[in-house]
Amino acid sequence: MVNINPSIAIKLDNKTSVAMGIMYYDVDSLVFNSQGININGSGDGYGWNLAMLHSTKNWDFGLSYKSTVKANLSGSFTSSSGPFPAVSSVEFPDMLQLGLLYRINDRFNMEFDIEHTGWSVFDQIVIEYAYSSVTTSTNNWQDSLTYRLGATYALSDNTRLRFGYSKDDTPQPEATFSARLPDNDRQLFSIGIGHDFSGWTLDAAYMRVVVDDRTINSSIVYPSAGTDPNGSSAYNGTYESDINLLGLGISTTF
Template identity: 35%
Template structure:
């Protein structure tokens, strides 16, 4: 059986767009950024009835806006992963900057009903460790008198897009409710190790529910997005002809797997101190415990090709956002988030070298007249350095939680968002 589990590759989900994205901006492999307003406010938007950038976070916010709108934007990510191991300092390789799209439409049917459609990339991570980063699993071993490569965790990614149609109903002047679907498309699943390459794609379906209540200067919001299972199918091709000749691996075979993305719950409260200043505090809960036992099987044989157990924990993020109306045409945004990891030492993986993170955001929106506005934002993400030593000795098999991955891990990222919004 192969030593490199598929989950540690899939957990590296590369949430894609025009080019792809190379780092998760929240703990785990989640990418919650869905609008320029969200970037500036570090995603504290679930209780915001004023910002059209809140639609992607809580579709119920559409009920508090007249007319229709279309937002088109992108954000650019510049990530940095590095680790100090027994073989020295190593940086994860890859493109320095990647682009991710943000699309959100809201269409007014009458005074109460709104339809929305969004395209986002809610999950993603890619790491590319050079061969030799982890000495215990680098190089070769002898099997049957032949030398074969060890299961060094090199490059892996999954590219996922979320298409989200939603409907919003304005129950009263104070309350709006929404419901919708999350249609996930894994455009490409790829695991590239020294033992073989898995390529595939697939789909999954989830749902979302939202509510937004406003009373005077206060507003309260809640949104829930269900977990979803992506059914992926692909082909596994061994890299080592020795393993094929010895009968340890098939020369090529179809494979399938079920990969669960976590559920998400976000609750928030917002207070407008006056016509210029408003502050929101949100708590997000992510169901990382759904990212548990994953097995990849031969499509026809049913035999396990890869197996992995992660046992992550559900985790919280605490978000604070503030908006300030500088003048009739200019709005400023500020945000800070503390995002907890769901990955403990028992199942630490170098393919998802996660830790608690601090997010800092700044944003600007400028009205250009005729219902057109231009928005920009910047976010800095800094993970707490992780000094990982391993909880068990590595004796072969699963790398997660073992001393083979011992090292000092660090990560930070810069993010720049640009968006055009048109109100009809």
């Protein structure tokens, strides 16, 4: 998926600025496979975003909002009966984020963010294909909250050390758990360093993602024809995830 987000920022005064933009999502080759079927589609959609930043001597306050984006998809539905043209749509959630930064001294900053993600729009996916046939995947995801705490310490005028912690609640209820997207509550721990040199900035970071194990023993039986076995007993079991991320970036301004 490609997200293009041109934005414009306006400085209202020495302390406050606002920004707004248009979001374009290009969804390519979204795969939706299940028991005996293969669904592949592409499409696009539009949304918008707003943001505000207010700064004082020791505090920064930020607020941002990204709207939902509905992407209309077209592609193919393949089963034992053969391939058929198919259409569907996927709605991406809106996001509301509040952030606070406190400058403890000239070298040390701390930041706290809270983010609300409207995953409840991901209630079901309906695929329409040949002869008005319909396949429905019921998800019934719930809105979720993410909490983040970060710190930046300046080792020198050119070098900064960063630390971060995040707690992310899963939006996926057990009743509609799917092995297609096996999610659970997670904690994220990160450390990074940035260094400025000759008009460039080099950044390196490591993140450890600790995902709670999830045991599913109560998946429902296979649903009736025309529905996707999203929560069938075939998905009972224990799901484990182990994630380590490394990042390296270089940037310049002109």
